[in-house]
Amino acid sequence: MLAAGLPDVVVVGAGPIGLAVAWRCATRGMRVTVYDPDPGSGASGVAAGMLAPVAETYFGERTLTGLLVESAARWPGFVAELAESTGLEVGYRTEGTLTVALTGDDLAEAERLWSYQRELGLPVTPLRPAELRAHEPLLAPGLRGGALAPGDHQVDPRRLVAALRIAARRAGVSLVGTPVRRLSDVARPAGVTVVAAGCGTAALTGLPIRPVKGQVLRLRAPAGAGPGFRRVIRGYADGRSVYLVPRADGEVVVGATVEERGDLDVTAGAVLELLRAATDLLPEIAEYELVEARAGLRPGTPDNAPLIGPLAHRPEVVVAAGHYRHGIVLTPITADLVADLLSTGVADPLLGPLAPDRFAAERGPFVDDQSSHVGRMRWN
Amino acid sequence: MSTPPPESAFALGGTTFGSRLILGTGGVTSPAMLEKVIRASGAELVTVALRRIDSTATMGGGMLEVLARCGVRLLPNTAGCRTATEAVTVAHLAREAFETPWIKLEVIGDERTLLPDAVELLSAAERLVADGFTVLPYTTDDPVLARRLADAGCAAVMPAGAPIGSGLGIGNPHHLRLLRQSVEVPVILDAGIGTASDAALAMELGCDAVLLASAVTRAVDPVRMATAMRHAVEAGRLAAGAGRIARRFHALASTPDEGRPEL
Numbered sequence: 091m092l093a094a095g096l097p098d099v100v101v102v103g104a105g106p107i108g109l110a111v112a113w114r115c116a117t118r119g120m121r122v123t124v125y126d127p128d129p130g131s132g133a134s135g136v137a138a139g140m141l142a143p144v145a146e147t148y149f150g151e152r153t154l155t156g157l158l159v160e161s162a163a164r165w166p167g168f169v170a171e172l173a174e175s176t177g178l179e180v181g182y183r184t185e186g187t188l189t190v191a192l193t194g195d196d197l198a199e200a201e202r203l204w205s206y207q208r209e210l211g212l213p214v215t216p217l218r219p220a221e222l223r224a225h226e227p228l229l230a231p232g233l234r235g236g237a238l239a240p241g242d243h244q245v246d247p248r249r250l251v252a253a254l255r256i257a258a259r260r261a262g263v264s265l266v267g268t269p270v271r272r273l274s275d276v277a278r279p280a281g282v283t284v285v286a287a288g289c290g291t292a293a294l295t296g297l298p299i300r301p302v303k304g305q306v307l308r309l310r311a312p313a314g315a316g317p318g319f320r321r322v323i324r325g326y327a328d329g330r331s332v333y334l335v336p337r338a339d340g341e342v343v344v345g346a347t348v349e350e351r352g353d354l355d356v357t358a359g360a361v362l363e364l365l366r367a368a369t370d371l372l373p374e375i376a377e378y379e380l381v382e383a384r385a386g387l388r389p390g391t392p393d394n395a396p397l398i399g400p401l402a403h404r405p406e407v408v409v410a411a412g413h414y415r416h417g418i419v420l421t422p423i424t425a426d427l428v429a430d431l432l433s434t435g436v437a438d439p440l441l442g443p444l445a446p447d448r449f450a451a452e453r454g455p456f457v458d459d460q461s462s463h464v465g466r467m468r469w470n
Numbered sequence: 471m472s473t474p475p476p477e478s479a480f481a482l483g484g485t486t487f488g489s490r491l492i493l494g495t496g497g498v499t500s501p502a503m504l505e506k507v508i509r510a511s512g513a514e515l516v517t518v519a520l521r522r523i524d525s526t527a528t529m530g531g532g533m534l535e536v537l538a539r540c541g542v543r544l545l546p547n548t549a550g551c552r553t554a555t556e557a558v559t560v561a562h563l564a565r566e567a568f569e570t571p572w573i574k575l576e577v578i579g580d581e582r583t584l585l586p587d588a589v590e591l592l593s594a595a596e597r598l599v600a601d602g603f604t605v606l607p608y609t610t611d612d613p614v615l616a617r618r619l620a621d622a623g624c625a626a627v628m629p630a631g632a633p634i635g636s637g638l639g640i641g642n643p644h645h646l647r648l649l650r651q652s653v654e655v656p657v658i659l660d661a662g663i664g665t666a667s668d669a670a671l672a673m674e675l676g677c678d679a680v681l682l683a684s685a686v687t688r689a690v691d692p693v694r695m696a697t698a699m700r701h702a703v704e705a706g707r708l709a710a711g712a713g714r715i716a717r718r719f720h721a722l723a724s725t726p727d728e729g730r731p732e733l
Contacts, residue, residue, distance in 0.1 A: 149499075149692075150503070150691065390531075390532070392501040449502075
């Protein structure tokens, strides 16, 4: 049943963000159409699905950290509602995350961050090597130390997209497979267009969202068994960062490179480095089957925080994009913030520092539907 | 006829820079942070690994856009190369992609220390000089190798103070002094800087400039450390030219007794 006074909503992009926005808007009585020729084919198809506000906390990113913590807190309710609506589970696991350090150098680096995270009051407990291995006996015996972040959980992004599609459809959302080249092609009179097109948002809006390539591997425990570890393992192995995410179905996700590139090539060097770091931390996975090596493009913004809210000069266009490496964990809060904005017309204070136009002063005005291209720049 | 550059200016490869601090982008957490760090450091030359960026991609808001907006000169480097042939190939790609003949030449010989391979480095430098590049080689603090690189036509030599990313400072100040005297070309301390005093020491030892990345980008507060490095390089340069006092074993009162009133 459609509520009076609510806008018609067009969502561009059927990744987790676009689908969750559509679902939340539809359940509040809005008429919602989602455009995407290939739902879930962007970054979420590759993403590991770590819900890790603590492990993703880095120096000098207080706004982002606050948003991660707030969204992570919404995940249990989000998962429960999805399950209620669809009967599907999305691989949500709450055993926590262990961050580990292979060498003394790695430990020194990690300890700086743990101290900072503890100063912010985030739940992270340093552990001695013996304590680490009591939690996960398969960890390499030579590890110099680690820390447990019990509140850093995980979800399977591919299952999440599948469940969100069903939930959205059941809430009355229409999904259209037409590609969107320009926002004016899909905009409804007196409606609102939500741009949740990940890296594609740059071409549609001119906003500064750039691809940041990540290569990710998927392994499988032998003989249909579950992986021999239950917690997400993140760590530093001789200066290399790596994570291992164990799924209940036997899959282990190993990632990820961070490359300022826009191609999707899988390179030998990246696979080598990821596997070397991963087996340094958890030797057993050398026996696992290597089932997939893929690259995805994270939608990066200048300050690593997402762009959420209306465009200043076109309030009928609302952006929900640029989630960089945090798209999965930020899905519930992004959907809530956008749905609240569209249903009440009032912007949550959380949206202030996330305004899509916040970089406009430095970058100068944009021509709509045209992204900047570095090839035109000259170097002195 | 051009006027000679002011004392504080730094001539490199036929170009004059006001700043003697060169920044690397490795370890920077975001383009916004890179912009703040560049502005705080006052750097006019920024080095970028060709392998880390895809210069043909549309990169709205990315690193290259930041460098262009800051008006700094881009210095491509061959980080990650392990043979002369590989480094020469990457240098040519960089010249094409960024339209600059300048190249920071890195040829790594050991994976754990990331120290340069002297033989491959010299070979690559000779080939790139012959191809018309302005070659800035990352080398060790070996004065003899530095002279060979300068003789090969490199525009500067860039000795490591300590291994890349180690933050250990300047391991062998005496070698750095010897190296400074063994070549006429500019000497740029490259790698090993951990904090501001390391950068000041490099300048006091006679280096013409300092290149650093991790010390700033991986600091808890990169902007504050970039500011510190700007001051450190300036302070070290001033001190180097100011003529320090001799080191004494015993004290020498700074206020002499002669001429004081007897009360």
